[in-house]
Amino acid sequence: MNTTILLFLLQDGITNGAIYALLGLALVLVFAVTRIILIPQGEFITFGALTYASLSAGQMPGTIKLAVAMGVVAFAFDLFTFRKALDARRVLRSIAVNIVFPLAIWGVMWALGGRPGNIALNIALSLLIVAAIGLYLYRIAFQPIAHTSVLVLLIASVGCHLALQGFGLVFFGAEGQRGPAISSDAITIGALRFTGQSIAVYGITIALIVGLWLFFGYTLYGKALRATAVNRLGARLVGIRTSLSGQIAFLLASVIGAISGILIVPITTLYYDTGFLIGLKGFIAAIIGGLVSYPLTAAAAILVGCVEAFSSFYASNYKEVIVFTLILPVLVLRSLAAPAVEEEKD
Amino acid sequence: MSALLQVTDAHVAYGKVEAVRAVNLEVRADEIVTIIGANGAGKTTLLNAVMGILPLKGGVTFAGQDVSKIDIEDRVAAGLSLVPEHRELFATMNVEDNLLLGAFRIDKATAARSFEHVYTLFPRLKERRKQLAGTLSGGEQQMLAMGRALMGAPKLLMLDEPSLGLAPIIVADIFRIVSELRAAGVSVLLVEQNAQAALKIADRAYVMELGEFILDGVASDIASNQRVVASYLGFQHEGASAI
Numbered sequence: 334m335n336t337t338i339l340l341f342l343l344q345d346g347i348t349n350g351a352i353y354a355l356l357g358l359a360l361v362l363v364f365a366v367t368r369i370i371l372i373p374q375g376e377f378i379t380f381g382a383l384t385y386a387s388l389s390a391g392q393m394p395g396t397i398k399l400a401v402a403m404g405v406v407a408f409a410f411d412l413f414t415f416r417k418a419l420d421a422r423r424v425l426r427s428i429a430v431n432i433v434f435p436l437a438i439w440g441v442m443w444a445l446g447g448r449p450g451n452i453a454l455n456i457a458l459s460l461l462i463v464a465a466i467g468l469y470l471y472r473i474a475f476q477p478i479a480h481t482s483v484l485v486l487l488i489a490s491v492g493c494h495l496a497l498q499g500f501g502l503v504f505f506g507a508e509g510q511r512g513p514a515i516s517s518d519a520i521t522i523g524a525l526r527f528t529g530q531s532i533a534v535y536g537i538t539i540a541l542i543v544g545l546w547l548f549f550g551y552t553l554y555g556k557a558l559r560a561t562a563v564n565r566l567g568a569r570l571v572g573i574r575t576s577l578s579g580q581i582a583f584l585l586a587s588v589i590g591a592i593s594g595i596l597i598v599p600i601t602t603l604y605y606d607t608g609f610l611i612g613l614k615g616f617i618a619a620i621i622g623g624l625v626s627y628p629l630t631a632a633a634a635i636l637v638g639c640v641e642a643f644s645s646f647y648a649s650n651y652k653e654v655i656v657f658t659l660i661l662p663v664l665v666l667r668s669l670a671a672p673a674v675e676e677e678k679d
Numbered sequence: 680m681s682a683l684l685q686v687t688d689a690h691v692a693y694g695k696v697e698a699v700r701a702v703n704l705e706v707r708a709d710e711i712v713t714i715i716g717a718n719g720a721g722k723t724t725l726l727n728a729v730m731g732i733l734p735l736k737g738g739v740t741f742a743g744q745d746v747s748k749i750d751i752e753d754r755v756a757a758g759l760s761l762v763p764e765h766r767e768l769f770a771t772m773n774v775e776d777n778l779l780l781g782a783f784r785i786d787k788a789t790a791a792r793s794f795e796h797v798y799t800l801f802p803r804l805k806e807r808r809k810q811l812a813g814t815l816s817g818g819e820q821q822m823l824a825m826g827r828a829l830m831g832a833p834k835l836l837m838l839d840e841p842s843l844g845l846a847p848i849i850v851a852d853i854f855r856i857v858s859e860l861r862a863a864g865v866s867v868l869l870v871e872q873n874a875q876a877a878l879k880i881a882d883r884a885y886v887m888e889l890g891e892f893i894l895d896g897v898a899s900d901i902a903s904n905q906r907v908v909a910s911y912l913g914f915q916h917e918g919a920s921a922i
Contacts, residue, residue, distance in 0.1 A: 417748055553779070560769045560780050566732070567767035571827060572755035572784035 337524045342642045348531045348600075349614075350638025351538040352593045356615025357622065357630040358545065359586040364624045365562035366582040368483050369475055372490045374590050375612030376497035377463055379605055381591025382598035383505045385459040386512035388442075389452070395504030396462050397439050403469035404431040410472060431472075435465050452513060460591050467587020468580055470497075475583075476576050494609070501605035509602035512595065534596050541589065542631065554581060614641070614656060621663045681743070683708045683866055684729070684759070684835055689737035691721070691728040698724040700890045702737075706835060711857065711867045713898065715874040715911055716887035722870040723764055725887070726839050730754060730761040742834060756784045760833035764840050766824040770813030774804055777812050777823055781830030789832055796863070797826040800856055818849035825856070829865070836860065837868045842876065854880055874911040878902040886911075 356374060363371040380396050387394040408431035415423055438461050445454075474493050478485060516529025548555040561568040561578040569575060594608065601607075618637050622630030637656060644655040684706040691699040699721045706712045714722050728735035731751040739747040746754050769777050778797060782790035798805040801822045807815060812823055821841055828836055838857065842850040850873070857867055858880040871877035878884055884901040886894040894901065901907055 553783070556772070556776050556780055557783060559772060560776075563769045563771050564767050566763070567769055568780075569751045570730070570755065570761055570763065570767060571781050571831065572752045573780070574750075574752045 338646070340525055342646055343639060344525060344527075344531070346639030346642035347635060348534050348638070349641060350635035351534050352597055352611070353615045353618050353637050354631040354634035355538055355541060355589050355593050356612055357618035357634045358542070358627055359589040360612075360616055360619040361622060361624055361627060361630050362545075362558075363582045363586045364619070366558055367471075367475065367479065367486070367579045369486045369490055370483075370616075370624075371586055372487075372494040372609075372612070373470065373497050374586060374615065375608035375610070376494060376501060377467060377587045377590025377608070378594035378597075378611055379501050379505075379603060379608030380466065380497070380594070381459050381463045382512065382594030382603045382608070383501070383510055383605070384462055384591075385455055385595045386510040386598055386603070387505070388455040388458060389513050390510075393442060394462070395500070396466065397435070397442060399500055399504070400435040400462050400465040400469070401439060403466060403473060404435040407431045407469040407472040410477070431469065435462075438462055438465070452515060456515075456595055459595060460588055463587050463591035464584055466497075467583045467590075470587075471579050471583035476579060479575055479579060498606055498609065501608075505605050507605065509604045509607075510598070511602050512598035514599035515596075530596075530599050537592060537596060541592065545585075545627075558582065610653070614638075617657065617660050620660055623667065682706065682740075683710075683742060684868065685738070685740040686725075686729060687738040687740075689725070689728065689735055689739070691724050691733055691735050693724075698890050699728065702887075702890075702892055704729075704885065704892070706866055706868050708834075708866055709861055709864065710883065711861055711869060711881045712883050712885070713869040713871055713877040713881035714885045714887055715871055715877055715901075715907075717911075718872065720887040721890040722887055723839055724890075726761060726837050726868070726870055727763070730759065730837065732761075752784075755831060755833075758832070758834035759837070760828040760831055760835070761837045762821075762824045762828045762839060762841065764843065766820055768812040768820060768823055768827070771811060773809050773811055774815070774823055775808040777827050778804070778808075778830050781827035783831070785830075785832055790830065793830045793832055797829050800829070800859065801826050818845050818853075821845060821849075821853060825853070829860075833865060835866045835868060837870075839870050840872060841869070842871065842873045850876065874907070875902075878912075 356378070360371055360374060363369055384394040384396045408427055411427040411431065412424070438458060442458060470493060474489055475486065478489060514530045515533045518529040520527050549559055557568065557573045558578050558581055560571075561573060561575060565575060568578070590612070593611070594603065597603070597611070614637050615634065618630050618634035621633035637659065640659060641652060641656050645652045648655065682705045684704070686702060686704040689699060689702040689704070690697060702725060714725070716722050724733060727733045729739055731749070731754050735747065737747070738745070741754070741757055741759050744757060746757060746759070769780065778794065779790070782793055785793070803819060804822055804826055807819060812820065815823060825838070825841065841853050841857070845853070854876050857869065860867055869877055869881065878898045878901060881898040883896065884898045885892045886901065886907060894904065894907065902912070
């Protein structure tokens with residue numbers, strides 16, 4: 334190995350690691366706020382990426398139909414919940430969020446009439462569709478069982494993953510797709526060539542992390558989300574709805590997942606089930622961070638990316654094995670360091 | 680005067696065990712009411728059920744509105760607030776953020792006034808406003824819990840054992856502040872094991888034993904009631920049920 338290869342591998346590792354960092358952060362966020370281990374995160378990646386690729390190819394992605402259908406179900410769930418005290422304002426709000434919002438996205442896509450729009454519009458539409466799916470997924474699958482144990486939530490999470498992956502196969506088929514790059518420029522520094530896409534990956538990752546930091550540190554809703562994560566009963570006692578916190582967490586996670594997908598779909602071919610594996614690597618980073626620490630998760634994600642890059646160079650057949658083996662020493666160390674924890678009850 | 684909080688024929692059960700039976704409770708506007716009783720009498724259970732944390736069978740009316748079927752969060756918005764026994768602070772957030780979140784359901788202008796009010800009542804919190812809640816002393820945490828509840832400008836503040844585990848000098852401070860709240864237009868429902876201190880500041884009192892109210896009346900009458908004196912104020916008898 335010479336220095337050039339070393340630098341190439343590091344560059345590759347950091348680019349992938351940046352994506353894993355985003356996914357790891359989303360997983361930590363969702364777990365801290367809702368106690369849900371978000372397995373469908375992988376589907377947010379796939380849906381974001383393939384919706385973007387389909388839109389760019391001038392096709393109508395099936396995900397918009399899913400968003401509309403899930404919106405209708407979510408609205409029905411809301412009506413059922415409101416039945417004891419039917420309040421016009423809450424019903425109107427529910428109609429706006431669950432019915433008007435997805436239909437409006439569909440309307441814009443219909444108005445485009447299958448012509449490939451520009452990249453920015455396609456990205457915006459893909460993000461909105463996946464955001465809607467994420468929001469309704471929480472409303473339909475998790476909000477009704479929000480008070481159950483972590484295990485029940487995990488089983489529901491696996492169920493959602495399998496269902497959404499099935500929908501992915503229906504919508505996008507078994508063939509892989511690639512999307513257009515955000516930028517085709519490239520700059521060369523020494524031996525290293527930075528493509529516009531990889532610079533976009535770094536830039537957007539850093540912007541998102543700074544954005545999340547500002548959101549959690551300086552806004553009322555960000556603080557409310559943190560409060561829910563720290564003390565769920567305390568949050569309810571000051572009037573913060575657990576369901577609201579859950580919805581915001583899922584909204585953020587789905588948008589982060591979709592952004593990750595859109596960032597990598599120009600670099601690698603994505604299939605309907607690729608997201609799961611990528612999400613799993615973010616999950617490893619999150620586990621190394623103990624599902625609580627954001628900075629540790631981000632650092633661990635860079636490590637996962639680099640280990641992956643180096644193992645694909647030295648032992649490409651064992652790439653995934655080596656990456657997933659990372660989790661073992663971490664779990665052993667953690668179980669030795671931490672006393673047995675009883676599951677939180679509330 | 681109509682009641683601010685009216686609880687009628689309340690039953691609260693943990694599975695098959697009824698912890699609160701057929702309780703009727705009333706708190707009027709600008710009134711401090713206390714519930715005294717031994718450990719395990721059901722006082723905390725009753726407060727939690729009135730707040731909506733535990734399911735309650737029976738009627739709960741607050742400020743003329745039936746709140747028995749609505750969520751905790753909506754009861755908070757209606758002006759009912761609970762400072763629970765374990766305080767439930769946001770330990771890894773600073774004092775100021777804890778207070779800010781206490782005003783989550785009210786508008787910004789009212790929240791600014793609440794900040795002033797709370798910092799006047801508890802100057803200590805103002806000194807410590809950048810400190811993490813989890814690093815405060817027990818007394819300061821109790822002040823923060825009360826301050827956070829007051830930030831939402833509640834009509835009725837329910838306090839669960841505010842004196843538990845605190846030094847006597849801090850307890851005196853907290854009871855003084857509770858009696859000041861009435862002047863600020865906040866009614867208080869106070870659950871206490873420290874019956875002596877509670878009866879001193881309360882207008883009316885209920886005595887709870889084994890899940891039922893066995894006595895109620897004006898606080899000074901209750902304080903001079905012989906059974907109460909024997910069970911809760913004087914020497915503690917074994918089992919505390921010489922009634």
